[in-house]
Amino acid sequence: MNQVRRLLPDFGTTSSPTSVERLKERGFAEALRKVFAMSGEDIISQITESGIKGRGGAAFPTGLKWSSVYKAPGETKYVVMNADESELGTFKDRVLLEEDPLGALVGVLIAAHAVGAKKAFCYIRGEYRDVENRMAEALDTLRSQGWVGPDRVDVQIRRGAGAYIAGEETALFNSIEGKRPEPRVKPPFPTIKGLWASPTLIQNVETLANVAVLFAHDTEWFKQYGTKETIGTKLVAISGHVKQPGVYEVPFGMSLTDILNAPDLGGGIAGSGRLGAMLLGGAAGTFLTPEEIAKSSLDYASLGAVGANIGSGAVMVFDDTVDLVGVTTRLARFFAEESCGQCVPCRVGTQRVVELIENDGIQSRPQDLRELGLAMRDASICGLGQTAPLALLSLLDRPELRQHA
Ligand SMILES: Cc1cc2nc3c(=O)[nH]c(=O)nc-3n(C[C@H](O)[C@H](O)[C@H](O)COP(=O)(O)O)c2cc1C
Numbered sequence: 001m002n003q004v005r006r007l008l009p010d011f012g013t014t015s016s017p018t019s020v021e022r023l024k025e026r027g028f029a030e031a032l033r034k035v036f037a038m039s040g041e042d043i044i045s046q047i048t049e050s051g052i053k054g055r056g057g058a059a060f061p062t063g064l065k066w067s068s069v070y071k072a073p074g075e076t077k078y079v080v081m082n083a084d085e086s087e088l089g090t091f092k093d094r095v096l097l098e099e100d101p102l103g104a105l106v107g108v109l110i111a112a113h114a115v116g117a118k119k120a121f122c123y124i125r126g127e128y129r130d131v132e133n134r135m136a137e138a139l140d141t142l143r144s145q146g147w148v149g150p151d152r153v154d155v156q157i158r159r160g161a162g163a164y165i166a167g168e169e170t171a172l173f174n175s176i177e178g179k180r181p182e183p184r185v186k187p188p189f190p191t192i193k194g195l196w197a198s199p200t201l202i203q204n205v206e207t208l209a210n211v212a213v214l215f216a217h218d219t220e221w222f223k224q225y226g227t228k229e230t231i232g233t234k235l236v237a238i239s240g241h242v243k244q245p246g247v248y249e250v251p252f253g254m255s256l257t258d259i260l261n262a263p264d265l266g267g268g269i270a271g272s273g274r275l276g277a278m279l280l281g282g283a284a285g286t287f288l289t290p291e292e293i294a295k296s297s298l299d300y301a302s303l304g305a306v307g308a309n310i311g312s313g314a315v316m317v318f319d320d321t322v323d324l325v326g327v328t329t330r331l332a333r334f335f336a337e338e339s340c341g342q343c344v345p346c347r348v349g350t351q352r353v354v355e356l357i358e359n360d361g362i363q364s365r366p367q368d369l370r371e372l373g374l375a376m377r378d379a380s381i382c383g384l385g386q387t388a389p390l391a392l393l394s395l396l397d398r399p400e401l402r403q404h405a
């Protein structure tokens with residue numbers, strides 16, 4: 001068995017995902033009792049000790065973020081769960097919230113207690129109506145047990161604005177405040193000045209689920225999986241040319257080859273049966289060659305050595321017949337469509353990339369594309385423009401992947 005079930009409930013769990021029974025069965029009721037008797041400092045030092053890093057893409061150390069919100073001056077503080085999940089190839093938060101909505105919500109409550117927030121928001125992708133309904137039921141359960149409410153933590157659900165950019169943390173705050181989801185210039189960072197200009201802790205769904213299972217057990221238990229540097233488990237969303245696409249929980253440190261081929265994971269390469277490439281980390285990710293895949297494992301250091309990162313955990317697999325230039329062209333159109341248009345390097349850059357690829361092809365003007373990509377990466381206001389050229393740049397760096405163009 002290569003899969004792990006921690007964030008996702010055990011196979012064979014029969015209790016309703018939103019029930020009081022589930023809350024007890026997963027150890028979350030006990031975790032809440034324990035945590036609400038602890039001080040913010042003690043909770044945060046346990047988070048820091050666990051080594052949890054953000055699972056939304058940037059892998060920022062969670063303890064450091066909590067500590068910054070905790071220390072930030074201000075009467076009113078907020079916690080936000082980011083469930084906007086609109087990155088291409090990423091669908092792990094949907095599965096997590098469908099299978100175990102209480103976990104991430106318990107993470108929200110623990111976070112709010114730790115940093116001193118009385119109000120929290122769950123920002124859920126607009127198309128995820130089933131998730132929204134399930135989250136509302138789970139909130140009712142927590143309310144019935146006295147964990148959610150004006151005296152404790154008031155938790156509200158917000159429906160996403162239907163744009164990829166709304167998942168960027170400061171654009172998300174604007175969306176909650178009823179404004180256009182356009183990113184703000186940072187600094188100031190959200191930990192100091194976030195929602196309604198107050199200190200705000202924003203975390204990905206999977207990060208919060210990690211917090212819940214950590215406190216349902218302990219740090220030693222939490223560290224049983226992973227590597228020294230990259231601790232715990234990771235949800236991966238595998239799509240494309242594998243026999244068993246889907247969302248799987250795996251220990252950090254597992255080889256990419258096992259993720260693709262293990263009988264209870266990807267199950268082997270579909271299509272031609274021959275691996276052509278992998279796009280790791282979603283639309284803003286990195287193309288890897290079969291040789292790079294063969295020597296890499298799912299941890300920050302190993303992937304960093306081949307110029308990649310885990311991102312949100314999207315693993316897109318291509319057999320050796322796929323035209324990766326065509327794939328990159330579609331990714332470029334996605335970014336041009338999703339750019340909010342606020343800053344020039346991204347607004348003009350994403351359009352120019354599409355024009356250059358469509359009119360001249362990737363092969364004919366690689367140097368122009370590279371310079372454009374680097375300007376976007378270095379000069380855009382937010383992560384969308386900064387990461388939009390990454391897949392393209394990775395393809396330019398790997399001529400062997402362009403042979404089907
Ligand atoms: C264009 C764009 C879209 C994003 N979408 C999401 C998203 O859907 N979910 C998410 O958790 N983070 C998303 N992020 C990252 C968030 O800005 C933020 O870093 C994250 O929610 C922090 O949580 P973490 O520390 O738990 O990873 C996005 C970033 C960018 C630039």
Ligand code: SF4
Pocket residue numbers: 165182183338339340341342343344346347380381382383384385386
């Ligand atoms: S980088 Fe793109 S998405 Fe981000 S603020 Fe600038 S124009 Fe908008």
